[in-house]
Amino acid sequence: xxxxxxxxxxxxxxxxxxxxxxxxxxxxxxxxxxxxxxxxxxxxxxxxxxxxxxxxxxxxxxxxxxxxxxxxxxxxxxxxxxxxxxxxxxxxxxxxxxxxxxxxxxxxxxxxxxxxxxxxxxxxxxxxxxxxxxxxxxxxxxxxxxxxxxxxxxxxxxxxxxxxxxxxxxxxxxxxxxxxxxxxxxxxxxxxxxxxxxxxxxxxxxxxxxxxxxxxxxxxxxxxxxxxxxxxxxxxxxxxxxxxxxxxxxxxxxxxxxxxxxxxxxxxxxxxxxxxxxxxxxxxxxxxxxxxxxxxxxxxxxxxxxxxxxxxxxxxxxxxxxxxxxxxxxxxxxxxxxxxxxxxxxxxxxxxxxxxxxxxxxxxxxxxxxxxxxxxxxxxxxxxxxxxxxxxxxxxxxxxxxxxxxxxxxxxxxxxxxxxxxxxxxxxxxxx
Amino acid sequence: xxxxxxxxxxxxxxxxxxxxxxxxxxxxxxxxxxxxxxxxxxxxxxxxxxxxxxxxxxxxxxxxxxxxxxxxxxxxxxxxxxxxxxxxxxxxxxxxxxxxxxxxxxxxxxxxxxxxxxxxxxxxxxxxxxxxxxxxxxxxxxxxxxxxxxxxxxxxxxxxxxxxxxxxxxxxxxxxxxxxxxxxxxxxxxxxxxxxxxxxxxxxx
Amino acid sequence: xxxxxxxxxxxxxxxxxxxxxxxxxxxxxxxxxxxxxxxxxxxxxxxxxxxxxxxxxxxxxxxxxxxxxxxxxxxxxxxxxxxxxxxxxxxxxxxxxxxxxxxxxxxxxxxxxxxxxxxxxxxxxxxxxxxxxxxxxxxxxxxxxxxxxxxxxxxxxxxxxxxxxxxxxxxxxxxxxxxxxxxxxxxxxxxxxxxxxxxxxxxxxxxxxxxxxxxxxxxxxxxxxxxxxxxxxxxxxxxxxxxxxxxxxxxxxxxxxxxxxxxxxxxxxxxxxxxxxxxxxxxxxxxxxxxxxxxxxxxxxxxx
Ligand SMILES: [Zn+2]
Numbered sequence: 019x020x021x022x023x024x025x026x027x028x029x030x031x032x033x034x035x036x037x038x039x040x041x042x043x044x045x046x047x048x049x050x051x052x053x054x055x056x057x058x059x060x061x062x063x064x065x066x067x068x069x070x071x072x073x074x075x076x077x078x079x080x081x082x083x084x085x086x087x088x089x090x091x092x093x094x095x096x097x098x099x100x101x102x103x104x105x106x107x108x109x110x111x112x113x114x115x116x117x118x119x120x121x122x123x124x125x126x127x128x129x130x131x132x133x134x135x136x137x138x139x140x141x142x143x144x145x146x147x148x149x150x151x152x153x154x155x156x157x158x159x160x161x162x163x164x165x166x167x168x169x170x171x172x173x174x175x176x177x178x179x180x181x182x183x184x185x186x187x188x189x190x191x192x193x194x195x196x197x198x199x200x201x202x203x204x205x206x207x208x209x210x211x212x213x214x215x216x217x218x219x220x221x222x223x224x225x226x227x228x229x230x231x232x233x234x235x236x237x238x239x240x241x242x243x244x245x246x247x248x249x250x251x252x253x254x255x256x257x258x259x260x261x262x263x264x265x266x267x268x269x270x271x272x273x274x275x276x277x278x279x280x281x282x283x284x285x286x287x288x289x290x291x292x293x294x295x296x297x298x299x300x301x302x303x304x305x306x307x308x309x310x311x312x313x314x315x316x317x318x319x320x321x322x323x324x325x326x327x328x329x330x331x332x333x334x335x336x337x338x339x340x341x342x343x344x345x346x347x348x349x350x351x352x353x354x355x356x357x358x359x360x361x362x363x364x365x366x367x368x369x370x371x372x373x374x375x376x377x378x379x380x381x382x383x384x385x386x387x388x389x390x391x392x393x394x395x396x397x398x399x400x401x402x403x404x405x406x407x408x409x410x411x412x413x414x415x416x417x418x419x420x421x422x423x424x425x426x427x428x429x430x431x432x433x434x435x436x437x438x439x440x441x442x443x444x445x446x447x448x449x450x
Numbered sequence: 451x452x453x454x455x456x457x458x459x460x461x462x463x464x465x466x467x468x469x470x471x472x473x474x475x476x477x478x479x480x481x482x483x484x485x486x487x488x489x490x491x492x493x494x495x496x497x498x499x500x501x502x503x504x505x506x507x508x509x510x511x512x513x514x515x516x517x518x519x520x521x522x523x524x525x526x527x528x529x530x531x532x533x534x535x536x537x538x539x540x541x542x543x544x545x546x547x548x549x550x551x552x553x554x555x556x557x558x559x560x561x562x563x564x565x566x567x568x569x570x571x572x573x574x575x576x577x578x579x580x581x582x583x584x585x586x587x588x589x590x591x592x593x594x595x596x597x598x599x600x601x602x603x604x605x606x607x608x609x610x611x612x613x614x615x616x617x618x619x620x621x622x623x624x625x626x627x628x629x630x631x632x633x634x635x636x637x638x639x640x641x642x643x644x645x646x647x648x649x650x651x652x653x654x655x
Numbered sequence: 656x657x658x659x660x661x662x663x664x665x666x667x668x669x670x671x672x673x674x675x676x677x678x679x680x681x682x683x684x685x686x687x688x689x690x691x692x693x694x695x696x697x698x699x700x701x702x703x704x705x706x707x708x709x710x711x712x713x714x715x716x717x718x719x720x721x722x723x724x725x726x727x728x729x730x731x732x733x734x735x736x737x738x739x740x741x742x743x744x745x746x747x748x749x750x751x752x753x754x755x756x757x758x759x760x761x762x763x764x765x766x767x768x769x770x771x772x773x774x775x776x777x778x779x780x781x782x783x784x785x786x787x788x789x790x791x792x793x794x795x796x797x798x799x800x801x802x803x804x805x806x807x808x809x810x811x812x813x814x815x816x817x818x819x820x821x822x823x824x825x826x827x828x829x830x831x832x833x834x835x836x837x838x839x840x841x842x843x844x845x846x847x848x849x850x851x852x853x854x855x856x857x858x859x860x861x862x863x864x865x866x867x868x869x870x871x872x873x874x875x876x877x878x879x880x881x882x883x884x885x886x887x888x889x890x891x892x893x894x895x896x897x898x899x900x901x902x903x904x905x906x907x908x909x910x911x912x913x914x915x916x917x918x919x920x921x922x923x924x925x926x927x928x929x930x931x932x933x934x935x936x937x938x939x940x941x942x943x944x945x946x947x948x949x950x951x952x953x954x955x956x957x958x959x
Contacts (some may be wrong), residue, residue, distance in 0.1 A: 155819060209848075211848035213848065214846035214848030215852075216785060220847060287767040288771075331769070332742065334768075335761075457882045529721075530691070530692055534693065534956060535959060538957060539951070539953075542680075545679065545682060581685065
């Protein structure tokens, strides 16, 4: 394998350093390293971050290859600076057996743009009635550790309790899509002033918070790991903060879109802004940013959810919920968290790489070094130009779908290169 | 200091003063009485906006002269225009026919300026929807020429040859809240609205 | 005015211009020949995804009285999840040369979406639980005709505000025109966020009636009972229905309005619906005048 010499990158925004990548690891770090025998990347002015990890990606394969495939989704991931994505289980067929999770895992390995870690369904067919074979998925080649019915809530409290308990046997975690189903029947957007005006049925914050509170109590009671997907309300942040104060093993994620966008965008009735959980109010956005900054929310996850145009170019109520996120995530976090002074680059590395890897339960060799990309760290990294700005063009994204809510927006920062275990997947902002 | 509007300087000259308008109106009232044998069966219908007060004035003069009460009202031809699609939507004006309708009457349409004739053409169509007058005549304060249809006025206050790009502005105190006057404005490129009406916003209702 | 998507978009002058124009249009109803040549050569498409003979006929009559060609495109039954998409239908209509599309649709915001796909004008004839702007215009028109003004009227709207596009449009338009609006409903049938609307809220109909110039009764569908919005029809009717005793509490001049179709015995008693205070029948006639005004103002000028 070729050696790569990264010249003048700033690991976590610190002093510029040269890094020599060899055999999947950082072999040498220092100033004025010799370029002999190595391909050189001029990284002056670029920030080096550990390869980003997304705990929440919908790759749509198998079943909806018109919207996304493992190959197209992981290309988008690499271009967004990711080296690992967790592929959600709501495919067709559902990833509720060892066979399906192994299929997805192999597709990811064969595409080679980033590591694909399948998420297993908690219940058979996401139906919420009986447990899927969680152990079989855990011991399959895909080595599943994260289980989720995402898209659906595991609403039955007894089933949720059993799932939380059962996965302790292989240090699994249940990632809950917190949505009380009776309170959100036919719900279309955040319930509040805007939904009242637009005549769209409301999705109340309490429907998320009630489930998070219940699940936190259950996790505390049985001593299991609970991960809360896409936290979207100020109240949820409060409940998670309280659960953590009890010492319970509760973690949480927030999406880039919930850190930036608000429910008034629905005024256009353009379903590109329809997502589940829905965009909330400015007060919620503020609480989510504060929660991510103080660690109440552990990580950022994209909930990248591609949809074919016929599922979005429709009336609002008919459209499927979801937004693209992989290629815009780091820029949105830069805008909402770094430019506002809430996180430094080490903080970004933690929230977008180290914490999600830890929650996902896969080894992170450089975690002990705080992702600092020192010698012997994994050579999975992304080089990011914080000074660049770019305008989001849905047609220029690598996804098969176009449903980015950031279309036309001017965003800060640009992924210049991504390395997966010493091998470039992206160079000069293009697939390598 | 006043600045010239875009499109070049506008020069205005007065062609009828307030006194002129008064005299002309009186003469037209006499002519109508003469031609209609004392105004029997006549109704005066003003075409909005400025035709309406003119019709009212003519009716008042006819009463002064002959002691006859000539019914008057207004007829808005907008919905019958053939040039609606040539410009932004026109607000509708009031149509208010005297009680008793138009059947069998001599209807005198009254307008301020006769230009292409299209407004009168539309008014004739509109009138036909309300009934069958015995005869329809036309009275205008100013005939500025440039007809596009075979239409002529029966009573003309003043014949006033104009260039196409000039505009004829009529000011009547009831509508414009300024002294009566008719002036010709050597226009910048802006054409009038097709029938010699001034492009100024219409009076508030 | 390019489209009429919601009453919220109408400024005061614009709304008054529509009412004044409707006033002129209504004179046509007195003539023997009820037809104007104004929109000759223009095509108006009625695109109805919900059954509403009343509204569709009203728009059809309005367009025909202005001499427009009318195409009725009933998409009823072609459920939104199967069959041709709204976008494809819109592009088809555009290709057929429609100048305006009047759309009734069960999804809130469908007219907004349509307006982004076609070049012609879009008129919202009722979208989901969002708005029904021509209904609000005809209601205001009816109030102005009967009571001489809209400004400073006290208008009470009673019933299922949560699911009512008529209520949403009326609250916005009446506020724009200077009326004071009070909403009366069980709390379950008021949307979260209603406190930001330009309206008073009351749960007590009897307290509000003596101060009302107009009381507008909204239809209440019995299905709402099954979703626990209220316990029984009987309880709803007792607390929020308008019967003769309650009608007697109104000032002498006050009007009773209903956008129809009425559920007699539920929100309105028959003797109320048929009383002289009731404007239900003239609301229908006024609907044609108002819709003529809207079509004229959208299509009567040059297309930009
Ligand atoms: Zn989810």
